[in-house]
Amino acid sequence: MTGHVFPRVLDRELPTAVSAEGVWITDADGRRYLDAAGGAIVTNLPNGDAGVLRAMSEQAAKAAYVHGTAFTTEALETYADELAEVLPMDNPRVYPVSGGSEAVETALKLARAYHLARGDASRHKIVARRGSYHGNTRGALDASGREPLRRPYLPWLGQTVHVSAPYEYRCELPDHPTGCGARLAEELDRTIEAEGPSSVAAFIAEPIVGATLGAAVPPPDYWPAVVDVCRKHGVLVIADEVMTGFGRTGAWFGVDHWSVRPDILVAGKGASSGYWPLGLTVASGEVFEPVQQRGFVHGFTYSHSAVGAAVGRTVLRRLREDALVERSRDVGFAIKEGLRDALVDCLIVGDVRGMGLMIAVELVRDRATKAPFPRSERVTERVLEAARERELLLYPSTGCVDGVDGDLVMIGPSLTISEEESDTLVERMTDAIESVRASAPASAR
DSSP: OOOOOOOOOOSSHHHHHEEEEEEEETTEEEEEEEHHTHHHHHSSSBOOOHHHHHHHHHHHHHOSSSOOTTOOHHHHHHHHHHTTTTTTSSSSEEEESHHHHHHHHHHHHHHHHHHHTTTTTTTEEEEESOOOOOOSHHHHHHHHHHHHHHHHGGGGGOOEEEEOOOGGGGGOOOOTTTTHHHHHHHHHHHHHHHOOOGGGGEEESSSSBBBTTTTTOOOOHHHHHHHHHHHHHOOOOEOOOTTTTTTSSSSSSSGGTTTTOSSSSEEEEGTTTTTTOOOEEEEOHHHHHHHHHHOOOOOOTTTTTTHHHHHHHHEEEHHHHTTHHHHHHHHHHHHHHHHHHTTTTOOEEEEEEEEEEEEEEEEEOOOOTTTTGGGOOOHHHHHHHHHHHHHHEEEEEOOTSSSSSSSEEEOOOOOOOOOOHHHHHHHHHHHHHHHHHHHHHHGOO
C-alpha cells in the first residue's frame, strides 16, 4: 500500500474512480461498474445531475461559508421551509449538520435538552434496539446495536439500554406472525418500567432496519404500538431516517408507511445524494419551543451550511418534480420480485426483502432451518467480489444472526435507475450469488 492516504479499506487495494454518471462508475482501468449500492445507499439522485451541480456552484460563488452563530442565509431558510412541507411532523425546525452520525448525536443531545428545559433533569437514558445502526461517533455507536462495529470500542460504551428489533425472517416469538409488533412493544414497555420512566429521555429506531438486519420491514402493528408506549411514559420518539429518508423506501420517509409522527427525526445520505456532506436533525415544534426558551448547548463548525442547503433544496425539488418517491416504490417492487423469481431455486438464498429501492438478500447455509454460514466462510465478501468481477457494486453486512454469523447483501441504487439497468442489476446479482452457491459445500447447494 503506497501513498499517504489512510484508506477506508486496509486489506486490499482499491481501484481509482475517474468518472461517474447516472448509476455507473468508471475506474482508471476503464472498467464500468453498475453501482447497485448507491455507494452506501446514498445516491437517491444519480451522479452528474446538472441542476445540483449548478446550485452548488452558484451558492459557493455567493457565500461559500458563514458561521451558523453569526448569520443565516436565504438558501438555508428557503430549504427548511420547502422541506417542512414533506416532513411527518408539526411545525418542524431543521438543524442541518454534516452527516448522519452528527445528526444522531444532535438528536440525542436535543432529547436531553428538551427534558432539561421542562425541568425533568432525571431523564437522560436512551433506549435503542439490538440489530440497529445509528452511526460511528461515540454516542451514536453506543445507541447502535451492530455488534461487529461496537466490539472494538466496548470499554467506551454501555449507557444505552437495548431492546429487540423486529426481524420477521428470524422472529422467534411464539405467536409469529400474529401480534409480533404488540409483543415487541410490550418488551419496550417493560424495559422502560424497569429503568424507571422518569429516567428515560428517548427511544431511537430506524423505521425499517437498515444494514444491520438488511432492510428488515417491521410488522404492521409495530410502530403504532411502540409510539403508544413512548407517549404513555413521556419518552421522545426519534426516527432514524438516515437510510430510509427522501424516497428510499417508496415514501418520503420510512415512518410515513405507518402514519407515525416522531418528536425528532434524523436524516442524511439521500438528503444530498452524496453531492455534499449533509445530515439533518429535525425537531417538532413541541420539542423546539421549550429548548428555544432555555437554549441548546451544541454546535458544529460546518452546521447550517449555505452550500449544503442549496444542494439539499435542489435534491428535494428534483425528487418532487420527477415523482421519484413514487418511482422508487414501483421500480423497487419490480426489482425485488425479479430477484425473488431469479433466485427461487438458489438454496443459499434465505430471504429477499425490503421496501422501495432498499432491498436485501439474506444468505444461509440451510434454507430449511435458516442456519447461517460460519463467519469463517466469508460468504458476503465472496459475493461482493463475484459481483465486482461482473462490474456490479453491492452493499455488504455481516453478523445479522448473532453479532458474528449472518450474511447479507443490499442494493439501493439511484431512484432514477432505468428498466434496462434494473434488468442488468438483477442478472449480474443473480449470477454473482449463483457463482458463490456453486462453490459452497454440497449441503448448501
